[in-house]
Amino acid sequence: MTVETIGLQDIQTLARQETAKLHHFYIGVEHLFIALTQLKGGLTVAVLEYHGLSPRFIRYSIRESVGRYEDRRYWPGFPETPRAVKVLNMAQHYAGTQSPSERDLLLAILDESDSVVSRVLHEMGVNAAELRRTAANWAEPLRPQPPEVPIHGDVVLDDEQQRVLQLMFRDYAEVHVVREFAGGYSGARVLLARPVRVDGHKDAPVVVKLADRYSVLYERRRYDLHVKGTLPTTTARLVDAPVVPDESAVGGLKYTFVGRLDDTDPVNLREFASRADPQKLSDLIRGLFEMFGPAWWLQRKPYRFGIWREYEHVLPPALVIEALLDGTEATVSHRLQPLGVWSRTSRVMPGEVVVLDGFAVQKVNTEHDVLHLAAGAQPEAINRASKVEVRGLGVSEKTYFRGETVGRLVGRVVRTRDDLLMRAVQDLEPNFDLRLQQIPSEHDTVGDLPNPLFRITELLDRQASGYLSTIHGDLHLGNILVGPRGDAWLIDFGWTREGHTLFDWALLEASLLFEVVAHLAPPGWEGVWGTVALLDSINRGEDRVLRERHQVARMLTIIPTIRDVVRECLGVPERWDEYYIALALLSLRLMSWQSEGVDARRLAFLVSALSIAAAQSPPQTGGDKPWTDVTTDLDQTELRVDD
């Protein structure tokens, strides 16, 4: 186990660093041996010290013997000498079917006995046969440390994150963490890193994501399934296998850019929006659609679906339960199975005892002893419906793993989704009565708005006719990077899946409102209502935002660009309810992002309300027949397996 983190690859990396330092630029036995003496906690160091030899002095002697060359290269890369090839082959022979260990390589070098190393050891009066015997018979435990790649920069990382970063760049001499992208909400860290090779060459910058190991593995899998091969070459690509050390909770992913990226660093769209002209932002979003559209959103597979299938998962869990470990069933009120209507109605009440059967583990939080369950393990949105949060199970990493189906679980309901949403809205310090069906308007041009808290079931049970396509699944501003030439890339493919085409665009709009526009508006509910009024004018097809010159209006001119994209993706021409429902539900999701201030969350709440209103009535300009699509979902009856 201890050897798992250290292998030939690390030794060769150190050897390359050594040969570059000496300007040799080839890998000889001497460089390999010097690398062995640099493995802290390794066998070579232990054996040398056992014989009273200083690894440092041995390195010094070998270096003096071979000397430093001129800083000029005669070949690319780091070719191995014929003798190094021979020694590596011997080590492989000793290792059998395994990958050679440090011991195999050390024995091979000593056995070959004709190298610079052997000559220098001989000059030093070292008895190589004794060294070999000690190395071959060494039985005491060793703790080899992987070589440390120095990490530079001001970004503060914890020990585990540093270690993963070092493993990700173990081939390099050093890594400069240039900056951290403004954080998302998931606790993942997204960094811009510039690795420097052993010969001092600075490689192109890479975006690095450090997150919990499961999300890293999961994202890589989504990327392989949905992204690889389908995107234009300028997309940020995931490179290398994900780095997920066995004993670490953190894993890492690298995104590299295939497009051009010079010395100027990319920024994410959120930062770009804060300093760029809104027109540029519009152009970028349009460009993004044109570049990625054909492979993704324009797949146009007709899709008739119950809204809950694609959107229930963006809402808080349907239930929070406290596990009852003794399993008394006498008072059980409901037996719940995944995808039952119970998760979309308010039928289950706090205090009731429920039995869960056949749910899949989505997330294990050992720190807070919380288990997140949902319908299934696959990435499609429906598998994240029927969310239940279970507390008090005493979970540890070992008891549950992601994707596992949990047998029977009994618990008492402590919160319902309604409670959670109600609390989230209370946090906004509303200046109106939350129990009212309508939110009284505080702006001349906007009418009263429906209170989203009472419309969730209705929205989730609606049917929509749209399109299915590959979607990014988490297309907020933070996941779009902009390069110095105005090229855009997408990162973070953790939620990439087949799904409702408009999901991405509704989230992008919500994210723009929530993360950018909200900061430009005057503080307080008044400012929020002002923004809502402008958005309402856009919904009604008016051009108020073009005529008003203040910051909020100017930033909102981006919305019509998004809406133009949406128009091309609507399942039925001009049937905007498909979009507004998505926007209403995704806004409620953003309302629970604690990363933003209260006014941003207030705006998210009112945008949800406004969108519900818009979904209920056709636009004045449309003149279509009224939208009355609140139907029973016939397709889903067979899925209603509870009660």
Next chain:
Amino acid sequence: MTDAELVIMIMSGPDDGREIHLSQQHGDGYVSVDGTWSLVFGRREECDVSIPFDTQVSRQHAMLRLMPDGELWLVDAGSLNGTFIDKRRVEKPTLLERGELFRVGRTWLRVQLDPDEFMTDE
């Protein structure tokens, strides 16, 4: 002695471990009327033993002579950085033992002892 052969192994640098097989039959080197076989070491590619990547090796650096009686003599060819047997600089033609290390520029070399016992990589 028209079928004499020598195997020289490079003992340091980027070609460390490479064996150079030289034979009169293949026309390596130059055989004078008295039967002495001369091999030229240097940085140039035309040299019998070419050491192209060592900047301290002169274009024509040293000569190795195999005498009809089987003795090996190492001669410096007026090189800039010198020819050495072990640590001794070769000022005048010097007798070289098979298996003994010698150096041109900073590259160490060795005439192999017995052609049948050479290490073979391939």
